[in-house]
Amino acid sequence: MIIKQSLDHIVKRVIINSAILLMLFALSLQAGVAMAHATLVKSDPPRRSTLNVSPKQIQLWFNEKIEGTYASVVVRDANKNAVTENSPEAVADDPKSLVLKLPQIEPGRYTVHYRVMSVDGHVIESNYDFNVKVRMQ
Numbered sequence: 001m002i003i004k005q006s007l008d009h010i011v012k013r014v015i016i017n018s019a020i021l022l023m024l025f026a027l028s029l030q031a032g033v034a035m036a037h038a039t040l041v042k043s044d045p046p047r048r049s050t051l052n053v054s055p056k057q058i059q060l061w062f063n064e065k066i067e068g069t070y071a072s073v074v075v076r077d078a079n080k081n082a083v084t085e086n087s088p089e090a091v092a093d094d095p096k097s098l099v100l101k102l103p104q105i106e107p108g109r110y111t112v113h114y115r116v117m118s119v120d121g122h123v124i125e126s127n128y129d130f131n132v133k134v135r136m137q
Helices: 004-035
Strands: 040-044 057-063 074-076 087-089 093-102 108-117 123-132
Touching: 004 040, 057 074, 057 108, 074 093
Parallel strands: none
Antiparallel strands: 040 057, 057 093, 074 108, 087 093, 108 123
């Protein structure tokens, strides 16, 4: 009788613990899906960099595919004036990247403002600065 009660207790414990583990596993899968939004992982020019020459383009790389047709990238000078009217272009062989062509820009501080939509529909928006050095004559 005592052995049967012990076995029943052990079986109940195993069932309860298994159910708890299964629920935690299911919740972890849901959290992973909810948190899967695009994030900037690399930029050229890099964040807070100081360049000796004007960059020809801005390139942004994200951790997942983005909807290139909905992307916006604007580069502004220290006076908050946009330095280009162009729209960014998706990189044909890299669906996680965007390129914005730039004209020749003067020495100074510039802010890159980007807004992209990841393939899950989540919009991210942020900015970063870089500098172009004043050339010494």
